[in-house]
């Protein structure tokens with residue numbers, strides 16, 4: 441009977457287990473595990489440029505559904521897909537512009553992309569594959585073509601008049617980056633406020649009716665339209681106080697109220713805010729309860745600097761600051777997004793550097809976001825349209841994006857840089873992304889674990905631990921342009937306890953590490969490489 445009572449417990453003392461490790465000296469870990477975004481990897485999609493199903497040259501929901509297996513085929517056992525668990529769709533509400541950041545109807549899908557039924561079929565297809573859907577929500581401003589603004593401008597007695605900000609005289613001051621913020625009305629001798637440009641008049645969130653409408657819009661998309669959350673655009677500009685036009689206390693209070701309302705209304709919804717260029721110091725003013733997460737712009741650009749130049753000092757110092765200054769690793773990181781030069785352009789076409797950047801993105805704390813096309817090393821520099829060119833699926837005339845004429849010309853390298861070619865090449869950037877995203881999603885420690893940097897004694901050699909109660913992962917990397925010198929890690933954080941050798945988790949080619957019980961010996965690593973091991 442005693443034997444039966446102990447059956448099912450592991451034998452003691454035979455192998456190192458996480459329980460043998462000392463408690464981590466590093467506390468911060470991602471969220472409390474209650475959110476679906478804890479441990480998620482997200483993929484940012486511009487629907488107009490992803491896949492066109494009907495040959496009109498414009499991407500659409502049906503095309504997106506056809507290509508969803510690229511993002512995640514719904515089977516965690518296969519790694520022939522990226523395996524991302526969340527997508528962020530750039531604006532899909534009806535808009536007058538190609539990009540969608542000036543909405544004309546918050547309750548309709550962009551007609552260029554299909555019908556509401558097409559959109560809902562996409563949401564169902566995504567959910568069936570285990571992909572959560574977050575939508576870009578543009579609250580700060582509408583299009584100048586939005587009926588609310590047209591009515592407000594045409595009729596001072598309109599109920600929508602107080603939804604916007606009008607002045608009889610030009611207040612005369614510029615916006616926060618020096619651009620014109622007050623625009624002459626085409627309808628009357630007066631001025632209206634629009635921080636981005638005249639085509640995007642700011643809504644007035646001091647008016648409770650506007651806040652009520654923002655909540656109604658949120659309910660609509662989270663309820664009937666099946667969204668799992670929002671990426672909130674330009675929120676540092678929500679409420680101005682005269683010349684103070686960003687990060688005002690009123691804006692931060694508004695976000696807190698919105699979050700409180702949302703937590704009661706849709707407790708599973710995730711809100712991630714764009715505070716463009718925000719440092720840890722600035723972001724800290726929005727936590728802990730402003731929104732669930734914010735993008736940390738600096739970390740991604742420092743990952744690119746590390747991959748480009750081999751210097752990781754600034755990256756790890758920023759990371760230390762974020763871990764100390766922001767709660768629970770509740771930030772998100774990306775190498776580039778729709779507003780920035782594509783990372784392969786920044787990296788000068790260096791595929792090994794792009795692989796290292798991807799590896800760091802997918803092993804460091806913070807929810808990783810991958811902008812579509814980054815996984816094949818698409819290139820692109822400003823103007824904005826050239827950062828948002830059609831996805832390159834194959835070497836055909838329309839790149840597999842369309843059978844017609846693409847809405848925006850393809851990049852010059854479209855015939856050679858594409859998904860089909862890189863699928864066939866085991867060592868391609870795409871297959872590297874597939875391995876690393878799948879590794880991240882499958883590893884609790886990489887997804888949500890605490891973080892501890894280890895001293896390697898070599899400036900371009902990187903080592904750190906990620907740890908949860910169930911898993912400890914060791915990451916080693918060489919950011920230099922030459923093979924690195926061997927180095928040793930000592931008993932720090934218990935990594936040599938038990939004397940077992942770390943087991944490689946990926947990517948392919950990880951060298952064997954040896955553990956003599958006192959030191960862990962790391963051999964020379966290839967230039968610009970990163971490997972992940974499990975310690976238990």
Ligand SMILES: [Ca+2]
Pocket residue numbers: 492493494495496497498499500552
């Ligand atoms: Ca189309």
Ligand SMILES: [Ca+2]
Pocket residue numbers: 512513514515516517518519520521523
């Ligand atoms: Ca899969």
Ligand SMILES: [Ca+2]
Pocket residue numbers: 534535536537550551552
């Ligand atoms: Ca439209």
Ligand SMILES: [Ca+2]
Pocket residue numbers: 580635642643677678679680
């Ligand atoms: Ca505003």
